[in-house]
Amino acid sequence: MDGQKKTPQVAAGEVQKNKQSSPKFTDISTTAEAQQLRIVAALRSGPKTTDDLRALGCYQVSARVFGLRALGYNIITDLFDGYAADGFSHTRMARYTLVGEPEGGAK
Numbered sequence: 001m002d003g004q005k006k007t008p009q010v011a012a013g014e015v016q017k018n019k020q021s022s023p024k025f026t027d028i029s030t031t032a033e034a035q036q037l038r039i040v041a042a043l044r045s046g047p048k049t050t051d052d053l054r055a056l057g058c059y060q061v062s063a064r065v066f067g068l069r070a071l072g073y074n075i076i077t078d079l080f081d082g083y084a085a086d087g088f089s090h091t092r093m094a095r096y097t098l099v100g101e102p103e104g105g106a107k
Contacts (some may be wrong), residue, residue: 028057035064040073043098047078048093051085065096072102 026034035058042048042056053061065075078095 017069029058030057032067036068036071037057039064039068039096040098040101043075043096047095047097049096053096055085061096062094073098074100 029035038056039048039058039061042053050061051066058064062077065077069075075083076097076099078097079092080095081089081091082093084090084093
């Protein structure tokens with residue numbers, strides 16, 4: 001050998017998978033499931049607006065709430081007009097309230 005490192009050969013179009021030791025999510029993970037976990041944890045302490053949840057790294061909040069409802073979470077959405085964190089006036093901003101969780105335990 002000439003002392004150079006050999007890199008593994010990967011065929012075109014093939015993705016080399018990175019093996020992780022833990023399937024757990026980090027606090028900044030943007031996977032839908034990780035965002036849903038953060039939303040549920042936040043809503044347990046009281047109602048939150050879309051801006052509140054975005055500040056926690058949750059995006060497409062309405063889609064995440066839709067997914068949580070499909071899992072059995074009872075979440076109420078109240079729409080209101082107001083100013084968002086960006087300083088702009090928005091109509092139909094959302095405030096989410098957790099009313100109930102699925103039987104048998106939460107995530």
